[in-house]
Amino acid sequence: xxxxxxxxxxxxxxxxxxxxxxxxxxxxxxxxxxxxxxxxxxxxxxxxxxxxxxxxxxxxxxxxxxxxxxxxxxxxxxxxxxxxxxxxxxxxxxxxxxxxxxxxxxxxxxxxxxxxxxxxxxxxxxxxxxxxxxxxxxxxxxxxxxxxxxxxxxxxxxxxxxxxxxxxxxxxxxxxxxxxxxxxxxxxxxxxxxxxxxxxxxxxxxxxxxxxxxxxxxxxxxxxxxxxxxxxxxxxxxxxxxxxxxxxxxxxxxxxxxxxxxxxxxxxxxxxxxxxxxxxxxxxxxxxx
Numbered sequence: 001x002x003x004x005x006x007x008x009x010x011x012x013x014x015x016x017x018x019x020x021x022x023x024x025x026x027x028x029x030x031x032x033x034x035x036x037x038x039x040x041x042x043x044x045x046x047x048x049x050x051x052x053x054x055x056x057x058x059x060x061x062x063x064x065x066x067x068x069x070x071x072x073x074x075x076x077x078x079x080x081x082x083x084x085x086x087x088x089x090x091x092x093x094x095x096x097x098x099x100x101x102x103x104x105x106x107x108x109x110x111x112x113x114x115x116x117x118x119x120x121x122x123x124x125x126x127x128x129x130x131x132x133x134x135x136x137x138x139x140x141x142x143x144x145x146x147x148x149x150x151x152x153x154x155x156x157x158x159x160x161x162x163x164x165x166x167x168x169x170x171x172x173x174x175x176x177x178x179x180x181x182x183x184x185x186x187x188x189x190x191x192x193x194x195x196x197x198x199x200x201x202x203x204x205x206x207x208x209x210x211x212x213x214x215x216x217x218x219x220x221x222x223x224x225x226x227x228x229x230x231x232x233x234x235x236x237x238x239x240x241x242x243x244x245x246x247x248x249x250x251x252x253x254x255x256x257x258x259x260x261x262x263x264x265x266x267x268x269x270x271x272x273x274x275x276x277x278x279x280x281x282x283x284x285x286x287x288x289x
Contacts, residue, residue, distance in 0.1 A: 005089060009043040013079040015201040022086040022094035034091040036134055039122045041080040046116040053112075055197055059190045060228040068110040070238055070245070071228045073148045077138040078224070079199035080120035081152065084136060090122075092132075092156045095202075099223065100133070100169070101248045102152045107145075108240050114142040128169065131157040172248055172285045175264040175271050182233040182261035186221060186276075191255065198224050220252035226274060227284060230261055234270050236288060244289040251276070251283040 048068060056072060057064040085094045110116070118140050125134040133155050140148040191206035200222045203210040208218040227247060236243070253259065257277040264271050269289040273282035 005037060005039040005087060007039075007041050007083070009041065009080075009083075010045075012043075012076075012199070013041075013083040015079070015196065015199070018079070018082045018086050019201060021088075022082070025086065025088055025090070026093045026095055036091065036122055036125050037087075037089045039084050039087055039090070041084050041120040043076070043080060043118040046076055046118055048110070048112050048114065048116075050112070052197060055193075056228075059194050059197075060225055061184065062228055062232040066112065068112065069228055070106050070231055070243065071104070071224055073110065073116075073140055074150070074200075074224045075198050076116065076118045076140065077120065077150055077152075077199075080118060080138060081136050082199070082201065084120055084122060085154075092158075097154045097156050099249055100153050100155045101246070102150060102223075104150045104245045104247070105148070106238060106243045106245075107147050107149070108242075109238055110140075110142070110147055114147070116147075117141040127160050128155075131155055132160065133169070172246065172271065172287050173266075175262065175273065178262035178264045178273065180260055181263045181272075182230070183258065184229070185258050186226065186253065186255055188219075188255035191219060191221075194222065194225055198222055200224065216252055216254075218254055220254045223247065223249055223253075223284060226253050226259065227286065230272060230274055230284070230286065231288075233261055234263065234272065234288060235265075236270065246287045246289070248285040249283075250281065250285060251279055253283045254278075 053068065053072065054064055056075065062069060085097060118138065120136060120138045123135040123137065125132045133153055136152050138150045139146060195201050195206050204214060204216060204219055205222050206219055211219040253274065253276045260275040262273045262275065269287050272286045274284040276283045
């Protein structure tokens with residue numbers, strides 16, 4: 001690590017300020033050979049808002065049972081991740097990074113009255129054949145107890161001077177006997193509202209013309225919105241045991257499309273693939289351990 005940046009937040013990071021900061025830093029060149037700076041974003045005294053949770057469940061199309069869904073803590077993690085990559089010392093332009101996979105661990109269910117402490121930190125990058133990968137780690141604590149953790153991996157396409165590839169991205173094993181356990185239509189309604197409540201405020205998730213500028217057919221859903229729905233179909237019971245969810249993001253899940261969820265229970269865990277209308281390949285692949 002070649003620098004130390006620590007930012008302590010008293011409130012949820014402003015989406016407008018984060019985007020403004022990211023746009024200001026968007027002209028910097030890809031710096032594949034530059035080491036990742038040591039950045040830490042902390043946010044303490046965070047509480048669950050029942051109205052916010054209700055809106056989250058409604059938009060995602062999942063049952064509201066006054067329990068905190070397994071993936072709901074992402075609404076605290078995403079704003080911190082974006083604020084981290086918008087920093088001036090961050091070596092890559094914020095709008096050129098792509099979320100490719102994540103590993104999320106729930107150590108116990110989060111209670112509605114928990115007071116949470118969120119910490120998001122950067123890590124060193126890994127060099128691939130056509131770019132660079134890096135991880136952001138988010139940890140959520142409650143009264144000194146680790147209750148939730150996420151490692152999100154991002155990819156930046158850029159040239160490197162390395163002659164050898166340092167790492168190969170992991171893959172999930174394909175399903176040999178999948179069954180379809182869910183079908184639903186993904187409406188374009190509430191796109192901007194979900195961006196506001198989820199903290200994932202990238203315009204490609206709510207503005208089709210902006211998404212087309214980056215080569216997409218139109219705007220597409222945040223992974224959180226559709227994977228939360230996927231989790232509701234799986235035969236899981238999250239009580240006090242540790243649950244680990246691995247997700248690989250393979251392609252966009254476009255709005256106003258029909259979705260299909262395929263599933264197979266394996267000895268190693270619960271394996272699933274989400275398909276989007278018009279794409280024969282899965283857009284999101286997952287495994288619950």
